[in-house]
Amino acid sequence: MNAGSPTQVDYLLKETSPFLGGGQVVGGRVVRADRTASTYDLVERMQYLYVRVVKARDLPAKDVTGSVDPYVEAKIGNYKQVTKHIENQENPAWNVVFGFSKERLQSSVLEVVVKDNCLVKDDFVGQVRLDLNEVPTRVPPDSPLAPQWYRLEDEKGEKTMGELMLAVWIGTQADEAFMDAWHLEAATRMDSSAAAYTLIRSKVYQAPRLWYVRVNVVEVQDLVPTEKNRVPDVSVKAQIGNQVTKTKNIQSRMFNPRWNEDLMFVVAEPFEDHLVLTVEDRVDRGKDEILGRVTIPLSTVEMRVDDRVIPSRWFNLEKPVAVNVDQLRNDKLSLHLRLSLDGGYHVLDESTHYCSDLRPTAKQIWKPPMGVLELGVLNAVGLHPMKMRDGKGTADTYCVAKYGHKWVRTRTIVDNLFPKYNDQYSWEVFDPATVLTVGIFDNSQLGGSNGKDLRIGKVRIRISTLETGRVYTHSYPLLVLHPTGVKKMGELHLAIRFSCTSLVNMLYIYSRPLLPKMHYVRPFTVMELDKLRHHAVNIVAARLGRAEPPLRKEVVEYMLGVDSHLWSIRRSKANALRLMMVFSGLSAYGKWFGAICMWKNPITTAIVHVIFILQVCFPRLILPTVFLFMFLRGIWNFRYRPMYPPYMINIEISQAEQVSLDELDEEFDTFPTSKSSDLLRMRYDRLRTIAGRIEIVVGDIATQGERLQSLLN
Known part of the structure; x- marks a missing residue:
């Protein structure tokens, strides 16, 4: 391994002992050191200076037109945060909260300045200066600090016209203002617009509730072909949003084709899209001609939580624009369907190996x-x-x-x-x-x-x-x-x-x-x-x-692991290794049984023979003995259980370090491929070689199974 490259120790899980919620974690238990710890007891306590700018009143006019476009700038040392400006308003209201990390504060004085937005240079309107040593500390669940009016001062510290309503306090991330506060840890790196603050704030999202839509296409009746001497080749196309699927094509001389075929879709609440069904006729040269269409709102589809039979319904199809007399006669085309929103399933949107929710859709x-x-x-x-x-x-x-x-x-x-x-x-x-x-x-x-x-x-x-x-x-x-x-x-x-x-x-x-x-x-x-x-x-x-x-x-x-279904040689090797580890127990028992047959340990062999004779004499003890052995084995292995959550990325099992660069290049290739034909031919030959080995192994397993079946017969 090259110098400076990570070692196996760097890939391992490491236990830490941080101070959480006012106490230190030791051996998985929090040793309390502060009885005032809030509900945020799994994170380190961080103190913030919160500045709530509510509104202002009676601001003096600054423009030649007698108006003012005020905004507020909260400044501590080199850090400042700014509200948006409000045009032509002497009594503006902002109602925003600024959050300053206390560990980054470089000054003991908070300056809240009201300015007038101008094209060239912003005018000074007034300011409020507060000593941070006098700012109160609020610990939830204390009542929220009520804002109060502060008289504005000029640059010399003398009282001037106008007042500003503020609330200033020191709190933690457990404060209810934390989620709505404008946190700007490095204000010099970004603009102070509301859009920039929106990009960096925390957020809780609720994923939509997903449903499976089952469309059972039964039949079409009163079908009139566009050509008298041709048997129609009909299919039904169903579409919901970007999801499109079709039934198989059926030729029916009775002009009543029947499918009884299920088409499945995924939709989310609230149901915004409609189900659009189109009956199409395959004409010459692979061209599909529309015979009729119907649009069904999903809100009218019946919901079910089990496999009960949904009553079928007939839908009259809307006709396309008539181009000949035959299409004008096609005025009774109807479609027979069974529609249901299946809430008894769990809609899988993530890898089946790493599901975070297994509940059905129906609440x-x-x-x-x-x-x-x-x-x-x-x-x-x-x-x-x-x-x-x-x-x-x-x-x-x-x-x-x-x-x-x-x-x-x-x-x-x-x-x-x-x-x-x-x-x-x-x-x-x-x-x-x-x-x-x-x-x-x-x-x-x-x-x-x-x-x-x-x-x-x-x-x-x-x-x-x-x-x-x-x-x-x-x-x-x-x-x-x-x-x-x-x-x-x-x-x-x-x-x-x-x-x-x-x-x-x-x-x-x-x-x-x-x-x-x-x-x-x-x-x-x-x-x-x-x-x-x-x-x-x-x-x-x-x-x-x-x-x-x-x-x-x-x-x-x-x-969600959207690429978990893609094939790669590395994943195939990893799965083969996992399979070998699963059957490693059987191999170990086989070696143990061979050692007993060879009398390598006479005491163990004698005990096994005694147990075997007891099982032959008393067959009723076979199952109790097996379960007793499994129970004792579980009790023995209990003390070796892992004391930390197993990390799901294992470098050795995943074959991440043993894979070659060409195999990695194949794994990261786009789908469909973007490589040259010569490289694809080489990889195809390699895949054929691997498939040949798998075929031999499968054949050997089938041979042993046939021998066992013949022995039993």
Whole structure:
């Protein structure tokens, strides 16, 4: 390994002992040192100076026209934040909150200045100066601090015309003003517009509730072909938004083609799009001619939570523009359908291996929550520079956490490779067999750039691996696979706590199937699931992209693992290694049995023979003995259980370091490919070689199975 390259230790999970909520975490327990700690007990306490600018009154006129366009500038040392200006208003109202990090304050005096917006130079209207030593400290859940009127002073400190209503206090991120405050940690790097503040503020998003739409196309009646001497070749095309699918083509001499075929779609509440059904006739040279069309609002479609039969309905089709007498006679064309919104399914929008929610769509069949998951996003260290600014590498980073329908986004820390977020969030847990996903990204929208937000890394934590009531504080390495190999992009410090309301309820959930009942009663094919998941991801990305600030499409796709279905040699090797590890236990038992047969340990061999004789004499003891052995083995292995949540990125298992550069280049190739024909021919020959080996292995397994079957016969 080259000097300076990361070692295996750098790829491991590291336990930390930060001070959270006024106390230090030791061995998964918070040792309290401050009894005034608030509900934000999974993050480090950060103090902020909050300045609420409410309104002003009786401001003096400054322009020659006798008007004033006021705005307010709050300044502490070299840091300042500015409100928007209000045109021609002597009694303006802003009602904004500024937040200054107390650890960055360089002065003990707060200056709140009212100015008049001008084209050349802004005029001074008045100011209020406050000593920070006299500013009160507010600890939630104290009552909000009431604003009060302050008389404006001129530059010499003498009273002047006009008053400003302010509220100034020192609080923490647990303050209710924290979410709405304009935080600008590096004001010299950005403009002070409201749009810039919107780009860096924290936000909680709610993903839309997704439904499966089942369109059962039964038949078409009273079909009149456009040509008398030709049998129509008819199909039905269904479309909802950008989703388009068709039935198979059917030729019917009775002019009543029948399909009884299901077409599936994904839609989101509220239902904005309509279902458009078109009956088409395949004419010469592959051209489809429209025979009729009907538009159905999704709000009129019946919802169901089980597999009960939905009553069918007949729909009259609208005719296309008539071009001949035959089409004019086609005035009774009708379509027979069964439509339903299937709420008994869980609409998969993320990788099946890392689902964060397994509930069905319909709320009436939801079970009550069985616990609460709390996440504290503390900080990141040693981040890889993602952009150049003033001749040095830097990054404007924010974190996104996703669990269930709730997405959260921390505020953007500007120009910092060691950002401190200290944001805390919570989710209701309905099933422990789910996964929390936390990603960190570089904000590329600052400074007017329209580039994509760059992904830095992602952490996944399985809830079932967490001990209830324990606080997990670990530093997670951010490992990303690049075309040049695996690269460590930094470390992300998290604090996690899972609280279970009822242990009995959790054990009952483990005894139930993983997915809702409808997935087993009327299952989808693998091809259908892949197609529907692709549509679900696009819908979620479009909805979250409408929020302010928007959660961009590349962020949503990365969090949902949109490329998890793509094939690569590295993933094939990794899955083969995982399969070998699964069967390694059987191999170990085979070696142990061989050692018994060879009498390598006479005592063990004698004990096994005694147990075998007892099983032969008393067959009823076979199953109790097996279960007793499994129970004792579980008790023995319990003390070796991991004391930290297993990290889901394993460099050794994922084959990230053993893969060649050509295989990495193939994995990062676009789809469809953008490589040359010679390179594709070489990769195709390599794929044929691998497929040949797999074919031999499958054939050997089939041969052994046939021998076992013949023996049993």
